[in-house]
Structures are given as structure tokens and as C-alpha cells.
Amino acid sequence: MSATQPEPQLIPAAPGLAPPPCLRQLFIGMLQVALSSFGGGLSAWSQRIVVEQRRWMSDQDFLTGLTVARLFPGPNQINMAVYIGTSFHGLVGALVALAGMLLVPFTLLMGLGLVYFQVHEIPAVDRVLAGVVAAAAGMALSMGFKILHTYWRDRVALLLAAFTFVAMVVFHVRLIPMVLVAGPLAMAWYWPRRTDQEPS
Amino acid sequence: MNTPFLFLSCTAPSPTQLGEFLRLIWTFLSLSLFSLGGGNTLLTEYHHISVAQFCWLTASQFSDVYALAEAAPGPSSMIVGLLGMGAAWKEGPWMALVSAYAAELSILIPSTLLMVVACLSWKRLEHSPWRLAFERGLGPITLGILFVVGLKILNTANHGVPGYLVSIVVCVLMLRTRVSPLWFMAVAGLLGGLGIINR
Numbered sequence: 001m002s003a004t005q006p007e008p009q010l011i012p013a014a015p016g017l018a019p020p021p022c023l024r025q026l027f028i029g030m031l032q033v034a035l036s037s038f039g040g041g042l043s044a045w046s047q048r049i050v051v052e053q054r055r056w057m058s059d060q061d062f063l064t065g066l067t068v069a070r071l072f073p074g075p076n077q078i079n080m081a082v083y084i085g086t087s088f089h090g091l092v093g094a095l096v097a098l099a100g101m102l103l104v105p106f107t108l109l110m111g112l113g114l115v116y117f118q119v120h121e122i123p124a125v126d127r128v129l130a131g132v133v134a135a136a137a138g139m140a141l142s143m144g145f146k147i148l149h150t151y152w153r154d155r156v157a158l159l160l161a162a163f164t165f166v167a168m169v170v171f172h173v174r175l176i177p178m179v180l181v182a183g184p185l186a187m188a189w190y191w192p193r194r195t196d197q198e199p200s
Numbered sequence: 201m202n203t204p205f206l207f208l209s210c211t212a213p214s215p216t217q218l219g220e221f222l223r224l225i226w227t228f229l230s231l232s233l234f235s236l237g238g239g240n241t242l243l244t245e246y247h248h249i250s251v252a253q254f255c256w257l258t259a260s261q262f263s264d265v266y267a268l269a270e271a272a273p274g275p276s277s278m279i280v281g282l283l284g285m286g287a288a289w290k291e292g293p294w295m296a297l298v299s300a301y302a303a304e305l306s307i308l309i310p311s312t313l314l315m316v317v318a319c320l321s322w323k324r325l326e327h328s329p330w331r332l333a334f335e336r337g338l339g340p341i342t343l344g345i346l347f348v349v350g351l352k353i354l355n356t357a358n359h360g361v362p363g364y365l366v367s368i369v370v371c372v373l374m375l376r377t378r379v380s381p382l383w384f385m386a387v388a389g390l391l392g393g394l395g396i397i398n399r
Contacts (some may be wrong), residue, residue, distance in 0.1 A: 038273040040380055051339035064322070071335055072318050073232065074311030075239035081311050086319040094316050098308070105274025106281060110300055112268055113282045117289050120264060121248065129264050130363070130399040131392020135317070135384040136267035136371025137357035142283055144238055144346035148207055157340035162309045164344025166346070168244070169351065175245045186337030 025157030228306035237342035
């Protein structure tokens with residue numbers, strides 16, 4: 001309906017880029033990302049489709065998006081869809097991109113969920129699930145180890161992580177008070193000082 | 201690790217159907233902005249809320265639902281939809297679906313709105329000291345929470361030596377190889393079906 005109306009662009013048109021997508025194209029693009037990534041690698045697929053195939057934004061704008069998506073609360077890939085949508089059509093774009101990205105996977109998961117709650121009491125199903133769950137727990141366990149190397153040389157960071165771990169596991173501190181208390185303290189410690197050179 | 205005590209004693213005061221529904225929406229709305237580090241940091245909180253606090257799921261249902269969300273395509277944070285479904289399952293499948301969509305929307309809306317604002321004002325935020333302090337300060341806390349989450353799921357999922365062994369092997373394989381985790385789940389599912397992994 002507003003296809004003829006020029007919208008404010010966050011990403012300026014650059015040589016080599018396609019004209020910015022309309023809402024329908026945005027929806028279809030994110031749907032394509034979601035479908036292509038069945039089997040994994042959502043982030044890689046969204047770069048391939050949004051940057052290389054459809055040429056909606058430059059590599060640099062895409063990487064900026066990844067930075068913002070990781071920084072702010074919310075699942076990274078979902079935040080990335082919000083960034084892509086917002087870049088072209090503000091809030092409406094964000095909602096359309098989200099819908100495109102989630103429609104198929106969420107519908108599928110809901111189908112799986114309905115089946116699961118119907119059949120999970122069957123002993124054979126429960127036995128198989130006991131195995132699957134053990135593997136999934138291994139995946140959960142690997143998340144912390146995966147980013148541990150980033151902090152390996154920063155003793156204060158490791159201390160903070162250990163403090164968080166002990167507070168939550170031993171003293172049963174819940175997430176929200178944990179973040180509200182430890183967050184500001186950590187931010188104060190890491191507040192950029194004008195004198196030292198920031199390593200990236 | 202999880203005592204059967206939990207299964208028997210989980211009797212949250214059960215409000216009206218509407219009350220339960222509003223409580224679910226409020227719970228996820230209020231958690232949304234605390235999903236640091238890609239959202240996985242919320243898993244212990246999800247566990248606490250849905251198993252111990254409101255009795256939406258049993259501990260083993262929680263680990264099943266977690267595995268389901270990991271195995272299915274798409275962002276694994278869609279587990280919130282399944283928690284919502286479990287919360288209203290006793291009301292029948294249609295109410296469960298409504299509850300699932302409500303839960304998922306509740307967890308997504310606040311963080312999405314903040315993300316939109318962040319994108320629109322990124323030029324100003326990019327070099328702000330707040331951004332640098334937030335990024336560096338919250339990183340280590342996220343790291344700590346991810347280990348809490350790993351331990352929690354590990355203990356919720358397993359009740360015997362074979363289960364723990366499988367989890368640890370999968371963890372190492374996840375770190376050392378690039379094999380799709382779906383294969384690990386398939387093999388472990390087979391081992392479970394053969395009765396090797398019990399719970």
C-alpha cells in the first residue's frame with residue numbers, strides 16, 4: 001500500500017546494491033533464510049542470501065548488524081532479522097522480517113510439540129527421548145566452553161564468571177538479581193578509561 | 201540428581217485459567233530483556249519457572265522440550281513456545297497452542313522493541329562508553345551463566361552413568377568437530393531406544 005512512498009533508509013543506496021526490498025520481498029527473503037537453514041548455519045545463510053544473493057546490504061552493514069544483534073538482549077538470529085527489517089522499514093519492517101523468519105520453524109515446532117505432549121508417556125518414546133536428551137545436555141554443556149577462550153587471558157573476567165557461577169549454583173541466586181547486581185559492578189570495572197589504549 | 205520429591209510436591213497454587221494465562225504472559229515479558237548472550241542464558245530461569253515455581257512441566261518433560269527445540273530447525277529460543285504449550289496442556293490442545301503463541305510473543309516483543317531502538321540510534325551508541333562497558337562487563341557474567349545453564353541441563357537430563365558419559369562425549373565432539381549435532385542426537389536416541397541410557 002505504501003510501496004510508492006519513499007521510506008527513510010538507514011542504509012544508503014550504494015553502487016552494487018539492489019534497490020531496498022519492499023515489505024513483501026523482505027518477508028520472502030527472511031522466509032528463504034529460514035528454509036535454507038534447516039539443518040543449521042542460520043547466520044551464514046542469512047549473510048549469503050541478504051548480502052550475496054539479494055544484495056540488499058553491504059557486507060559491512062551486515063557485520064554491524066551482527067555486532068548490534070549480539071550486544072542487545074534477545075536471540076542473535078532473531079535480533080539479526082530485526083536489524084535487517086528495521087534497516088529498511090523501521091518497526092514494521094522488523095515485525096515483517098521476524099514473521100518471515102519464524103513462521104515456518106515455529107509452526108513446525110508447535111506441530112512437534114503437540115505430538116510430543118500426546119505421546120511422551122509411551123515407554124518406547126520415553127526411552128528414545130532419554131537418549132536424545134543426554135545428547136542435548138552435552139550441547140548445552142558445550143556453550144560455556146565455546147566462548148571460554150575469549151576470556152582466557154583476562155583474570156578479572158574469569159573471576160567474575162566464577163563468582164556468577166558460584167552465586168547461582170551454590171547460593172541459588174536467580175538470574176535477574178544476579179544481572180542487576182553483578183552487571184553494574186562489572187560495567188564500572190570495565191568502564192573505558194581515557195588514558196589507556198583500548199585493544200579493539 | 202533430581203529427586204522424585206520434585207514430581208510429587210509440585211503443587212503451585214492454581215489460579216483461574218485467565219489468571220494462569222496472564223501470569224504466563226507477564227513472566228515472559230519480564231524476562232525478555234535479560235536474555236543476554238543470545239538468549240541461552242535464560243534456560244535456568246525457564247527451568248526454575250516451569251518446573252519448580254509454576255509446575256507447568258515435570259523435570260524430564262523440561263529436558264525433553266529442550267532437546268526438541270535444539271533438534272528442530274530454527275532458533276532454539278523457540279523453546280518458550282513449548283513451555284507455553286506445556287503450561288496449558290491440561291486445557292486441551294487448542295488452549296495449549298494459544299498459550300504457546302502468547303508465550304513466544306511475550307518473550308520476543310520487549311527485546312525486539314529494544315533492538316529496533318538500538319538499530320535506529322546505533323550511530324550514537326557505537327562509540328559510547330556505555331556500550332563498551334556493557335559489552336565487556338556483561339560478557340564474563342554471560343560466560344558464568346552459560347556454565348550454570350550447562351550444569352543445570354546436564355543434571356536435569358541425566359540420572360545415570362551412561363547418560364552423563366554420552367553428554368560429556370557430545371560436549372567434547374561439539375567443541376572439537378563440526379559434525380551436525382543432529383547426528384549425536386540420532387545416535388543417542390538409538391542408544392536410548394535400546395535401553396542403554398535410562399532415566
